[in-house]
Each structure stands twice: as C-alpha cells, then as structure tokens.
Amino acid sequence: MRSIATLSPSTQLCGIIGNPVAHSMSPALHNRAFTELNLDYVYLAFRVEPGRVARVLDGMRAMENFRGLSVTIPHKVEVVACVDEISEADQGIGSINTIINNNGCLRGLGSDGPGARQALLDNGLQPAGGRVVVIGTGGAARAIAFDLAFNARPARLTLMGVIPEELARLTRDLAERSGVNVEGVLIDDATLARVVGESTILINATPVGMHPHVEQSVVPAELLHPGLGVMDIVYNPLSTKLLSDARSRGLTTVSGLEMFVNQAVIQFECWTGCVAPKAAMREVVLQRLAPLG
Numbered sequence: 129m130r131s132i133a134t135l136s137p138s139t140q141l142c143g144i145i146g147n148p149v150a151h152s153m154s155p156a157l158h159n160r161a162f163t164e165l166n167l168d169y170v171y172l173a174f175r176v177e178p179g180r181v182a183r184v185l186d187g188m189r190a191m192e193n194f195r196g197l198s199v200t201i202p203h204k205v206e207v208v209a210c211v212d213e214i215s216e217a218d219q220g221i222g223s224i225n226t227i228i229n230n231n232g233c234l235r236g237l238g239s240d241g242p243g244a245r246q247a248l249l250d251n252g253l254q255p256a257g258g259r260v261v262v263i264g265t266g267g268a269a270r271a272i273a274f275d276l277a278f279n280a281r282p283a284r285l286t287l288m289g290v291i292p293e294e295l296a297r298l299t300r301d302l303a304e305r306s307g308v309n310v311e312g313v314l315i316d317d318a319t320l321a322r323v324v325g326e327s328t329i330l331i332n333a334t335p336v337g338m339h340p341h342v343e344q345s346v347v348p349a350e351l352l353h354p355g356l357g358v359m360d361i362v363y364n365p366l367s368t369k370l371l372s373d374a375r376s377r378g379l380t381t382v383s384g385l386e387m388f389v390n391q392a393v394i395q396f397e398c399w400t401g402c403v404a405p406k407a408a409m410r411e412v413v414l415q416r417l418a419p420l421g
Contacts, residue, residue, distance in 0.1 A: 140169040140193050142399055145176040145184060146200035154198050154392065157412045161396050164405040169195070178202055185210045189232045196399035197227040204267070211236035217278040220305045221271050226395050237398070240268060241275025243391030244331070244361065250390075251382045253329055253357035255280040261323050263315070263346050264333035265289035265298050268361055272333055273298065277306035286323050287312045324351045332360045337368035349373035361387055364417060389413055 144154045150173065158171035176184055181203050188194045199207050204223035208214065211227060213235040218224050224236040248255055260282045262273050269287070276282055285308055289295040292314060299312030313319050324330060324347060336346040342365055352358065358374040363384030371381045393404040 135170060136168070138168060138193065140167075140195040140399075141172070141191070142169060142196040142198075143172040143174050144198040144200060145174050145181070145203055147175050147177060147202060149173045149175045149200065152200065153413060153416050156416065157392055157409050158396060160412045161392075161405050161409050162400075164408045165400075165402055167400060167402065169400065176203065178206065181206045182210045185227070185234060188227070188229055189234060191229075192231075195229055196395065198395060199225045199227065208236065210234075216305065217241075217274050220301055221274045223267060223271070225391070226398065228398050238271050238275075239391040239394040239398075240387070241271040241273075242279070242394055243389075244272045244359070244387045245275055245280060246390040246394075247382050247386035248329065248357070248359060250386065251357070251380055253359070253380060253382065255282050255329055258282050258328040259284045259286075259326055260329045260331065261286040261288060261327040262331045262333055263288045265291060265294040266333070269333035270298055272331060272361075273302060273310075274306070277302050277308045277310065281308060282329075283309065285310045286327065288315050288320070288323060290315055320347065321351055324356070325353060327356060329357045330359070332358075332362070332368075332370055335362065337370055338362045339364045343369060345369040345373060347373075349377075352377050352379060354378070358382070359387075360384055363388055363413075366417060385410070385413060385417070 144152055152173055155171050155173050162169040204225055208224055211234045218238050221238055224238045226237050226239050228235045255276050262269050277285055287299055295312045299310055302310045332346050334346055337344050347370060352374050357380045359382035360368045360370050361384040362368050366383055366385055374381045389410045392409055393406050396404040
C-alpha cells in the first residue's frame with residue numbers, strides 16, 4: 129500500500145466492508161493495481177457490524193472523495209436497500225458486492241456474475257446460445273445464473289441443487305424475470321448424468337472440492353465428455369479435482385481464480401474509469417494463495 133506521505137486531501141478512497149474482513153485479499157489486490165497505474169487512490173478494509181451499513185453509506189455520500197466500496201459477508205443483502213440505483217438483474221439476485229459513489233448518488237452492482245461470465249469468455253467458452261448447467265443454488269450460483277440469463281441468454285440454463293425450496297425459488301425467479309429457458313432439477317445420479325451429458329458448459333458454484341476436502345468432486349469424472357467446458361468457482365486449491373479430471377480428458381477449464389480476479393477488475397474499472405492491470409492483480413492473488421498450496 130502507498131505510504132502515508134503520498135496521501136493527500138485529493139486521494140480517492142475505496143475500501144471493503146465486512147465482518148470479519150481481516151482476511152480479505154482485496155486491499156493488497158486493489159492497492160497494487162492503483163500503484164501500477166500511478167493513480168491517487170487508496171483501498172482500506174473496514175470491519176462493520178450488521179445493522180450499521182446504512183450509517184456507513186450515509187457517510188460515504190457525504191464524503192466527496194469516498195469513491196467506492198466492495199461489500200462482503202454478511203452485508204451483501206443488507207446493502208441492497210441502502211443504495212440509490214441498482215439494475216433489474218441485481219434486484220433479482222437480491223445482493224450486491226460493489227458500490228460506486230457518483231457525487232453522492234450510490235450505484236450498487238454485483239461483480240461476481242459478470243466476473244464469472246468474463247472468465248468463461250476469456251477461455252473461449254461461449255455461454256450465449258449454449259446449454260449451461262450451474263450446480264448449486266446459494267449466493268454465488270444465484271449471481272452467476274442471473275448474469276448469464278440477462279447478459280448471455282443461453283439456449284438452456286439448468287440449475288441443479290440439493291435444497292428443494294432454494295432450487296425452486298431460484299428457478300422461478302429466473303424464469304419470471306429473464307424469460308430464458310430455465311429448468312431446476314434436484315441432483316441424483318441419473319439426472320446428473322443426463323444434464324451434464326446434454327450440456328456445453330458446466331459451472332460448479334458449490335464449495336465441493338474446497339480445501340481441505342480436495343479429493344471431492346461434484347461431478348464424477350466419467351461424465352465429463354468431449355465438447356464440455358468446465359468452470360469451478362473454488363480457488364483453494366487452484367486446481368480442484370473437478371478441474372484436474374476435466375483437463376485429463378482434454379477439456380477447456382476455468383479456475384475460480386479467474387472469476388475472483390475478473391470481479392475485482394470490474395470493480396476497479398467502475399471506480400477509476402481506467403483499464404485494470406489484470407496481470408498484476410492476478411499476480412497478487414497467486415502470491416497470497418501460494419502458501420495455501
């Protein structure tokens with residue numbers, strides 16, 4: 129991070145609110161990006177208790193040089209009611225992770241879904257017109273599914289989960305709001321085999337395979353067929369069993385690292401109006417993840 133001596137009254141402030149927040153990689157990542165482009169910005173982490181988000185944003189509105197915020201657990205839902213502008217897709221998701229302060233008007237958006245979509249495109253996987261399956265129905269799955277439905281318009285979007293109520297709600301919300309061809313199915317062996325076999329892109333949006341359970345995969349290796357692209361939002365480890373199995377079959381794979389970096393790139397560009405130094409930002413994340421194996 130920049131030294132105090134280089135800060136001035138004109139320095140633009142960005143930060144992250146959450147609880148806990150000490151573990152966040154975002155300060156190192158964004159401050160490296162600001163330094164790379166020699167921008168007069170600084171990024172800090174703020175621990176904020178639930179119920180106090182509105183007060184934080186009131187202060188943000190009042191501070192001319194408070195440019196942007198990242199929002200993490202547990203505030204992603206609470207903050208939706210506190211911003212002034214939000215897209216239809218993000219309203220449907222019901223959570224956001226980014227705020228931009230435009231002269232006291234706060235615009236909220238989610239960068240996780242667009243970050244995942246950009247990661248697919250960066251690796252030559254085209255969700256538009258394809259047959260996409262998203263496994264999982266939690267917050268990350270919801271953000272990715274909504275973004276794909278509104279901005280990629282796949283020919284078919286299949287949602288798979290194990291919690292019936294959550295799956296039904298996400299399927300209904302997507303169908304009503306986006307009009308895409310969406311189906312929601314509970315996971316069992318036969319259904320998983322059918323859906324994966326018919327799909328062109330598979331996205332694991334569950335924590336299955338995350339450290340320390342690195343031997344687990346949400347999809348058996350034998351179901352990974354030629355022509356299927358595979359993305360796993362887990363980034364610890366960088367190469368999950370699902371991705372390793374897919375690579376061993378010659379399939380195109382996308383790691384969770386790419387989604388994480390891309391969502392930060394979107395935030396950076398919204399705040400600064402500059403093209404983000406993506407390579408430098410990726411380097412920071414890799415350095416932080418290396419000790420974790």
